[in-house]
Amino acid sequence: MHRFPKLVAWEQGTVKPxxxxxxxxxxxxxxxxxxxxxxxxxxxxxxxxxxxxIGNRHLERPSPDLLDMIYVCQQRQEWYRNFARSExxxxxxxxxxxxxxxxVESTAAKMRNALNxxxxxxxxxxxxxxxxxxxxxxxxxxxxxxxCSGVVLNNNSRRLDPDEFRGLALSDDLxxxxxxxxxxxxxxxxxxxxxxLAHIWLGQSAVSDAQASHVSEHEVEQWxxxxxxxxxxxxxxxxxxxxxxxxxxxxxxxxxxxxKVSTLVILRRIYDxxxxxxxxxRQAYEEELERLLAISREGGGNFYLTQAARVSKRFARALVIxxxxxxxxxxxxxxxxxxxxxxxFKKLGRSLGVMA
Numbered sequence: 381m382h383r384f385p386k387l388v389a390w391e392q393g394t395v396k397p398x399x400x401x402x403x404x405x406x407x408x409x410x411x412x413x414x415x416x417x418x419x420x421x422x423x424x425x426x427x428x429x430x431x432x433x434i435g436n437r438h439l440e441r442p443s444p445d446l447l448d449m450i451y452v453c454q455q456r457q458e459w460y461r462n463f464a465r466s467e468x469x470x471x472x473x474x475x476x477x478x479x480x481x482x483x484v485e486s487t488a489a490k491m492r493n494a495l496n497x498x499x500x501x502x503x504x505x506x507x508x509x510x511x512x513x514x515x516x517x518x519x520x521x522x523x524x525x526x527x528c529s530g531v532v533l534n535n536n537s538r539r540l541d542p543d544e545f546r547g548l549a550l551s552d553d554l555x556x557x558x559x560x561x562x563x564x565x566x567x568x569x570x571x572x573x574x575x576x577l578a579h580i581w582l583g584q585s586a587v588s589d590a591q592a593s594h595v596s597e598h599e600v601e602q603w604x605x606x607x608x609x610x611x612x613x614x615x616x617x618x619x620x621x622x623x624x625x626x627x628x629x630x631x632x633x634x635x636x637x638x639x640k641v642s643t644l645v646i647l648r649r650i651y652d653x654x655x656x657x658x659x660x661x662r663q664a665y666e667e668e669l670e671r672l673l674a675i676s677r678e679g680g681g682n683f684y685l686t687q688a689a690r691v692s693k694r695f696a697r698a699l700v701i702x703x704x705x706x707x708x709x710x711x712x713x714x715x716x717x718x719x720x721x722x723x724x725f726k727k728l729g730r731s732l733g734v735m736a
Contacts, residue, residue: 476583488610530563533718549579567642574608
């Protein structure tokens with residue numbers, strides 16, 4: 381690392397760093413200082429079930445960014461669970477209402493009903509971003525905290541890697557939480573949200589790399605992928621709408637506009653109805669994914685609207701209200717929100733309509 385030109389000498393033991401240098405190195409690598417005095421690096425394990433794989437290989441040694449994001453989400457969930465209890469909120473009936481033996485199509489239909497998803501309404505939305513925003517709002521209104529961010533807290537130098545994970549679910553009947561990696565494409569985020577909501581229906585917390593094309597070795601992931609695809613694009617609708625005599629690219633784009641989901645999900649559904657064999661599907665999926673990744677991402681937008689999306693409007697609104705009522709310390713609220721200025725807190729409150 382150019383910030384630490386003596387790093388190799390430190391590792392070889394020919395030069396010893398000062399305590400100040402160790403503290404700077406720990407901050408730069410997001411490592412507890414105490415770890416640097418151990419003879420062997422500790423094995424840090426993800427505190428929830430880990431279903432991430434590349435190929436058939438289970439991923440080892442999570443990054444500090446992933447671990448910190450999980451810990452932050454757990455802290456937020458614990459705070460909201462206590463808040464919900466203090467408000468005497470009722471347990472949410474959909475959490476853990478399904479099992480791996482539950483029928484995929486009927487489960488997806490129940491989820492669509494609970495989320496108040498109208499496929500025809502989604503078709504009329506102008507952009508895929510609008511469809512994702514509506515999907516998040518529907519989950520939020522149902523009682524699920526949906527947090528979507530591409531960085532750890534508000535630190536833009538700590539970008540989350542979609543190749544490491546795409547989302548996670550923390551199941552709880554009072555405070556279910558879904559985190560979607562906002563550094564991923566909008567197309568992928570749509571499927572990730574559906575996949576993680578399926579985890580909530582199972583009552584199964586997990587971190588995953590949900591992809592429409594992925595056939596996981598884990599039964600839970602297989603089921604959640606199937607439910608997510610069915611939730612977004614019902615198989616019966618695909619069978620009636622798919623024109624197998626049309627050019628594949630044109631048909632994929634037409635159906636993506638029709639259902640307002642990603643072209644990746646449409647490719648998966650065409651495969652599910654037998655329109656593509658496995659080899660053709662994987663080739664078409666990889667080509668489409670490469671095309672989507674080449675498209676420049678949108679700008680950051682209004683910070684306070686983005687901030688609410690990063691922590692979920694449900695969580696942010698409850699935290700701001702609790703803080704204004706004196707039930708939560710400003711210090712604790714700032715820590716969970718990821719900023720330190722009172723004016724930023726006030727502007728967030730105004731954007732949520734809870735402060736004048």
